[in-house]
Amino acid sequence: MDASLVDGLWAGYDSFCALGLDLDLTRGKPSAEQLDLSEALLSLPGPGIHHDGCGTDIRNYGGLDGLPELRAIFAELLGVPVEQLLALGNASLTLMHDALAYACLWGVPGSPRPWGREPIKFLCPTPGYDRHFALCEAFGIEMIAVPNLPDGPDVEAVAALAVADPDIKGLWVVPTYANPDGSTISEDAARRLAAMPTAAPDFRIFWDNAYFAHHLTAVETPTVNILALAAAAGNPDRPLLFASTSKMTFPGAGVAFFAGSPANATWYRQHLSKQAIGPDKVNQLRHVMFLRDANGVRAHMRRHREILAPKFAAVDRALTERLGAPGSSGATWTRPRGGYFVSLDVLPGTAGRVVELAANAGVALTPAGSTHPYGRDPLDSNIRLAPSMPPLPEVEQAMKVVALCVALAAAEAN
Amino acid sequence: MDASLVDGLWAGYDSFCALGLDLDLTRGKPSAEQLDLSEALLSLPGPGIHHDGCGTDIRNYGGLDGLPELRAIFAELLGVPVEQLLALGNASLTLMHDALAYACLWGVPGSPRPWGREPIKFLCPTPGYDRHFALCEAFGIEMIAVPNLPDGPDVEAVAALAVADPDIKGLWVVPTYANPDGSTISEDAARRLAAMPTAAPDFRIFWDNAYFAHHLTAVETPTVNILALAAAAGNPDRPLLFASTSKMTFPGAGVAFFAGSPANATWYRQHLSKQAIGPDKVNQLRHVMFLRDANGVRAHMRRHREILAPKFAAVDRALTERLGAPGSSGATWTRPRGGYFVSLDVLPGTAGRVVELAANAGVALTPAGSTHPYGRDPLDSNIRLAPSMPPLPEVEQAMKVVALCVALAAAEAN
Numbered sequence: 001m002d003a004s005l006v007d008g009l010w011a012g013y014d015s016f017c018a019l020g021l022d023l024d025l026t027r028g029k030p031s032a033e034q035l036d037l038s039e040a041l042l043s044l045p046g047p048g049i050h051h052d053g054c055g056t057d058i059r060n061y062g063g064l065d066g067l068p069e070l071r072a073i074f075a076e077l078l079g080v081p082v083e084q085l086l087a088l089g090n091a092s093l094t095l096m097h098d099a100l101a102y103a104c105l106w107g108v109p110g111s112p113r114p115w116g117r118e119p120i121k122f123l124c125p126t127p128g129y130d131r132h133f134a135l136c137e138a139f140g141i142e143m144i145a146v147p148n149l150p151d152g153p154d155v156e157a158v159a160a161l162a163v164a165d166p167d168i169k170g171l172w173v174v175p176t177y178a179n180p181d182g183s184t185i186s187e188d189a190a191r192r193l194a195a196m197p198t199a200a201p202d203f204r205i206f207w208d209n210a211y212f213a214h215h216l217t218a219v220e221t222p223t224v225n226i227l228a229l230a231a232a233a234g235n236p237d238r239p240l241l242f243a244s245t246s247k248m249t250f251p252g253a254g255v256a257f258f259a260g261s262p263a264n265a266t267w268y269r270q271h272l273s274k275q276a277i278g279p280d281k282v283n284q285l286r287h288v289m290f291l292r293d294a295n296g297v298r299a300h301m302r303r304h305r306e307i308l309a310p311k312f313a314a315v316d317r318a319l320t321e322r323l324g325a326p327g328s329s330g331a332t333w334t335r336p337r338g339g340y341f342v343s344l345d346v347l348p349g350t351a352g353r354v355v356e357l358a359a360n361a362g363v364a365l366t367p368a369g370s371t372h373p374y375g376r377d378p379l380d381s382n383i384r385l386a387p388s389m390p391p392l393p394e395v396e397q398a399m400k401v402v403a404l405c406v407a408l409a410a411a412e413a414n
Numbered sequence: 415m416d417a418s419l420v421d422g423l424w425a426g427y428d429s430f431c432a433l434g435l436d437l438d439l440t441r442g443k444p445s446a447e448q449l450d451l452s453e454a455l456l457s458l459p460g461p462g463i464h465h466d467g468c469g470t471d472i473r474n475y476g477g478l479d480g481l482p483e484l485r486a487i488f489a490e491l492l493g494v495p496v497e498q499l500l501a502l503g504n505a506s507l508t509l510m511h512d513a514l515a516y517a518c519l520w521g522v523p524g525s526p527r528p529w530g531r532e533p534i535k536f537l538c539p540t541p542g543y544d545r546h547f548a549l550c551e552a553f554g555i556e557m558i559a560v561p562n563l564p565d566g567p568d569v570e571a572v573a574a575l576a577v578a579d580p581d582i583k584g585l586w587v588v589p590t591y592a593n594p595d596g597s598t599i600s601e602d603a604a605r606r607l608a609a610m611p612t613a614a615p616d617f618r619i620f621w622d623n624a625y626f627a628h629h630l631t632a633v634e635t636p637t638v639n640i641l642a643l644a645a646a647a648g649n650p651d652r653p654l655l656f657a658s659t660s661k662m663t664f665p666g667a668g669v670a671f672f673a674g675s676p677a678n679a680t681w682y683r684q685h686l687s688k689q690a691i692g693p694d695k696v697n698q699l700r701h702v703m704f705l706r707d708a709n710g711v712r713a714h715m716r717r718h719r720e721i722l723a724p725k726f727a728a729v730d731r732a733l734t735e736r737l738g739a740p741g742s743s744g745a746t747w748t749r750p751r752g753g754y755f756v757s758l759d760v761l762p763g764t765a766g767r768v769v770e771l772a773a774n775a776g777v778a779l780t781p782a783g784s785t786h787p788y789g790r791d792p793l794d795s796n797i798r799l800a801p802s803m804p805p806l807p808e809v810e811q812a813m814k815v816v817a818l819c820v821a822l823a824a825a826e827a828n
Contacts, residue, residue, distance in 0.1 A: 027475070029474055029475055030474065032471060035464070035471065035473045035474065038473075039461060039462070041696075042459050042460055042461055042462075042463060042464060042696070043457050043460055043461055044456075045456050046456055046457055047453060047456055047457055048453070048456075049456060050449070050453075050456060057446060057449065058666060058667075059449040059452075059664040059665070059666060059667060060443055060444065060449065060664070060665050060666055061441070061443055061660075061665040061666055062666065063666070089503055089504070089694075090503070090693070090694045091690050091691060093689065093690060093691060094689050094690050097688060097689040097690075098689070101515050101519065104519060105515065105518060105519065105530065105553070116519065116530065131688075134688055135688055138685070138688040139519070246475075250473040250474070250696060251473070251474050251475040251691075252472060252473060252474055252475055252476070252477070252691075252692050252693070252694060252695045252696065253472075253473060253694045253695065253696035253697060271552070274511060274545075274548055274549055274552040275507065275508050275511040275512070276505050276507060276508050276511075277505060277507060277665075277666075278666050279504070279666070280503075280504045280666060280667045280694065280697065281666045281667065282455075282456070282664060282666065282667035283667065283694065283697065
């Protein structure tokens with residue numbers, strides 16, 4: 001690059017630094033404006049309202065499976081039989097953790113022995129979600145990165161590994177609008193994952209459907225029905241489903257869902273029955289009264305979209321203005337149709353430097369590498385951008401800085 | 415017993431059976447009247463109220479340790495430093511389960527290796543709480559029964575076992591108004607448990623303070639400060655404390671607490687940070703607004719007492735009317751100053767029969783044996799009575815049946 005152009009970049013960078021910015025694109029948190037959409041929850045269920053449709057007093061102990069009315073809404077949305085869906089606490093992360101804990105301590109249906117008795121491995125589509133990777137690290141599960149493609153995990157790579165190594169017990173999948181690249185698994189890819197032979201008899205797909213209703217465009221991508229595909233393939237127990245209202249209502253005060261085959265639902269319920277007497281049914285009733293039904297959820301998510309879509313447009317606009325179309329200048333990024341993230345791939349070897357430059361200019365980004373197992377991105381190229389939380393003007397401002405830092409780090413490297 | 419007296423008992427029994435009763439003394443659940451005391455929670459926190467005292471938006475993710483204001487209230491009540499107390503989800507049972515899971519998977523501070531790597535044992539003061547025993551069974555922990563005395567676990571027995579066997583990793587204690595016998599540990603007994611030598615370097619007391627504020631008389635028994643005693647004895651990491659609002663506000667929708675030494679709090683928090691992003695802070699704010707402060711909790715618990723005390727008096731009255739004073743006719747029972755249960759010891763060999771007779775007359779009791787490890791009461795003598803849930807007239811009616819069944823089973827046996 002021409003030295004005067006580089007000087008110009010540095011001058012621009014210095015002027016950003018002089019602004020004393022304090023902006024944050026690190027985590028996929030809803031903004032206050034989005035949380036306000038669910039403000040009615042703060043006064044629900046209201047005086048004297050403390051029974052479910054069956055007449056059960058929801059204030060008291062019990063009801064391990066969760067409130068029937070809420071389970072019905074999310075069973076419809078997720079396309080699973082209501083008997084196989086449990087409505088539980090405030091975080092699907094907890095359900096994923098606990099499923100791993102149950103598996104390590106006691107095994108899953110079909111396990112010859114508890115997973116914790118021997119070294120085990122998981123396949124991790126990459127880039128992926130850092131908290132999935134943190135769970136693997138906590139449980140001592142060796143992570144094997146496989147590429148994540150625009151239509152989901154690289155099935156060829158997954159199938160070749162899963163059939164060859166009985167220590168490979170699991171695969172993470174974020175099927176719809178994945179974190180961070182926004183990819184959605186195709187029905188064909190899902191069918192092949194459901195049907196592929198695996199060396200482990202108790203192989204599980206951790207199907208974290210965190211963003212199934214979180215559309216950013218008018219195209220409301222349907223969720224692939226992995227339970228039905230797995231049952232049709234003769235592997236009904238392969239998928240464990242997770243979802244939640246975290247990015248629908250209040251992230252800290254929502255409801256999480258587990259679903260699986262009859263055997264997996266029984267397995268989860270059986271271990272849960274030692275751990276809990278029942279979930280917070282008052283909060284579940286609150287959600288039923290507020291969301292009403294499946295269409296109520298869909299309508300509510302459209303209101304989120306109205307707030308979120310301009311922020312994602314701002315990310316794309318700022319990158320395009322500085323760097324040209326994706327791929328035209330060494331950097332490329334996603335234009336997701338849903339979810340909470342933009343996955344930005346900068347010139348290999350410069351991701352860490354981009355994050356550093358942005359931090360010095362007052363823009364916090366997720367650490368480079370965090371989208372990869374063990375926090376190690378071998379190309380040092382991928383950065384996850386999370387534009388949901390700051391107000392739109394801050395997203396615009398922050399992304400101007402980020403785009404400049406991408407160009408600057410590339411110029412430094414050349 | 416005179417045959418005509420026995421005939422009279424049978425005649426009385428038959429007339430109860432003819433009533434077609436359907437009464438339930440099985441579980442320690444608050445009554446609807448008690449739940450109504452917390453009705454205000456159903457409309458809290460109210461419109462526009464969604465920040466804590468530090469200005470954090472409680473609707474969003476985060477705040478792993480729980481709401482500072484709520485932690486402060488319960489730190490004061492439990493006599494522990496607020497930094498060492500976490501306010502979490504809706505069930506202390508879950509926290510006990512998870513502490514065991516963490517210990518089995520990864521060990522506790524001071525563990526040479528994870529507990530799950532070898533056979534381990536727990537000391538179980540008996541009679542005790544069936545869900546503690548169920549946890550031990552789930553985790554494959556061998557249970558060793560030790561007597562529970564009026565001033566807590568039999569310290570001589572506990573100390574002799576704990577010093578001799580390094581596989582003994584833990585002891586259950588319900589320190590105040592224990593389930594089921596209402597006993598409260600003395601400061602002296604607690605001090606000795608805190609100080610006794612143990613063969614296991616990572617021995618833990620699971621101190622389940624479920625009833626610390628649940629007084630049934632004007633004597634508000636103070637909670638022994640086990641954290642302070644353990645620290646003074648040079649064993650700061652020995653106790654793990656558990657408590658909850660389950661029987662204060664709504665059992666299904668309350669808040670549970672974990673407390674321990676700085677090392678134990680750090681240990682718990684570290685594992686929790688993989689499992690959760692934060693508890694339901696909206697529900698915690700609800701509780702702060704409703705309970706207000708430690709004195710607010712105390713006043714609230716007095717309102718519970720007004721409802722509960724007459725039911726416990728009815729239990730004692732019905733037993734005394736039929737059987738004389740405790741111990742005078744082969745049966746004896748507790749007159750608890752707090753908690754949720756009466757522990758009834760009938761003529762050895764007849765507890766199962768009493769429960770069966772009562773069931774046939776339409777009165778459900780907790781299964782005989784459930785107060786003992788593995789559900790096995792070697793004397794077949796102990797029955798747990800839980801009079802909190804039914805309205806007072808039903809408690810009176812049910813207890814007439816129970817008292818008669820106690821006499822009848824004894825007459826049959828003689």
